[in-house]
Amino acid sequence: MKSGLTSHTVLKQLAGGIALAFILSGCTTGKATTEAPLPVEQAQLTAPPLVPPPISRKGPAKVVVDLEMVEQEMRLSDGVTYEFWTFGGTVPGSFIRIREGDTVEFHLKNRHDSHVAHNIDLHAVTGTGGGAEATFTLPGHKTQFTFKALNPGLYVYHCAMAPVGMHIANGMYGLILVEPEEGLPPVDREYYVMQGDFYTEGGYGEPGLQPFSLEKAVDEHPTYVVFNGSEGALTGDGALTADAGDKVRLFVGNGGPNLVSSFHVIGEIFDRVFYEGGSKYQENVQTTLIPAGGAAMVEFTTDVPGNFILVDHSIFRTFNKGALGILSVDGEVKPEIYTGQQFSGEYPEAEAGDQ
Numbered sequence: 001m002k003s004g005l006t007s008h009t010v011l012k013q014l015a016g017g018i019a020l021a022f023i024l025s026g027c028t029t030g031k032a033t034t035e036a037p038l039p040v041e042q043a044q045l046t047a048p049p050l051v052p053p054p055i056s057r058k059g060p061a062k063v064v065v066d067l068e069m070v071e072q073e074m075r076l077s078d079g080v081t082y083e084f085w086t087f088g089g090t091v092p093g094s095f096i097r098i099r100e101g102d103t104v105e106f107h108l109k110n111r112h113d114s115h116v117a118h119n120i121d122l123h124a125v126t127g128t129g130g131g132a133e134a135t136f137t138l139p140g141h142k143t144q145f146t147f148k149a150l151n152p153g154l155y156v157y158h159c160a161m162a163p164v165g166m167h168i169a170n171g172m173y174g175l176i177l178v179e180p181e182e183g184l185p186p187v188d189r190e191y192y193v194m195q196g197d198f199y200t201e202g203g204y205g206e207p208g209l210q211p212f213s214l215e216k217a218v219d220e221h222p223t224y225v226v227f228n229g230s231e232g233a234l235t236g237d238g239a240l241t242a243d244a245g246d247k248v249r250l251f252v253g254n255g256g257p258n259l260v261s262s263f264h265v266i267g268e269i270f271d272r273v274f275y276e277g278g279s280k281y282q283e284n285v286q287t288t289l290i291p292a293g294g295a296a297m298v299e300f301t302t303d304v305p306g307n308f309i310l311v312d313h314s315i316f317r318t319f320n321k322g323a324l325g326i327l328s329v330d331g332e333v334k335p336e337i338y339t340g341q342q343f344s345g346e347y348p349e350a351e352a353g354d355q
Helices: 005-023 164-169 214-218 314-319
Strands: 041-042 062-078 080-087 098-101 103-110 142-148 155-158 173-179 190-198 208-209 225-226 238-241 247-254 261-266 272-275 282-285 287-290 293-301 306-312 324-330
Touching: 062 098, 062 225, 080 247, 155 247, 155 293, 164 190, 164 214, 173 190, 173 247, 190 238, 225 282, 225 314, 247 261, 247 287, 261 293, 287 293
Parallel strands: 041 062, 062 103, 080 208, 098 173, 190 247, 238 324
Antiparallel strands: 062 080, 103 142, 155 173, 190 225, 247 293, 261 287, 261 306, 272 282, 272 293, 306 324
16 A cells, blocks of 8 residues: 555554444444433313413423314303304313423314314424414314424414414414423412403394404404403403412413403502513513513412402403403401501582682
């Protein structure tokens, strides 16, 4: 050889190079190393206003989510029904709770008696259409795709089948929470509240089954603006409850499809607002804006008992379109914080010459 290297030396160098390649690739025994398989668990889904329990595990898992799309007539207001399109049979759809780093195997089913195809766009997904492209699901069919939860936060999901606005306006939206790796700080109560605007052919309160009005939806003139799918869903027996001294966390979403929500709880101040569903928070907030297709986490302590009213502070929506809920708090009165009414009586007219 011109280089002066013997064939024995060349073979030794080749062998060394091959060994180095195996070392660099993590393969010193001729077998590729593989990561241990993730534990597999079934996602616990809840209907609003309930929330699945916090995630206690310390590492990622493969989480299997089974969600069925259901079209059914349900109450919109007293004496008023509507043909809702839903994820899981409720408006908003089932609450999904996972952890940062989880691998999510998503199974979507469209019930046999559905009239149209549906899909799902999860704002927590990094990938084409947020999953919408992978989940075109005809009636009586099911689809599946997998994604990794890369970013913690509170995210909206919704149907993205054309016409997208109509599918959302019929109730096809919900929330998915991706807990950060370290988890969320513990609280006493967690609830799921989501605002939506609805467009019916008949006017507000007009009885019977009301069809969807495309004209009103395009003009952005909703007949109803409600929490959790119907007027009064969070009042009476459906009111949220807490005890004085509880720390409360509300996962609040806005399905839209059109209106921005000015979310406020009358008689409370939000200790923290994780605005737009992200990781940053603002403190001591009175009212927070939640965009259509957006969310926020609000936390506060129920210092005193009473009925605290959840509203959209675009206030005519509350008292004339239905955006009203109640958080009923039990406990002992604390006059050092709030006395209630202390006096009621006639205010006499000023005498002549009085200033």
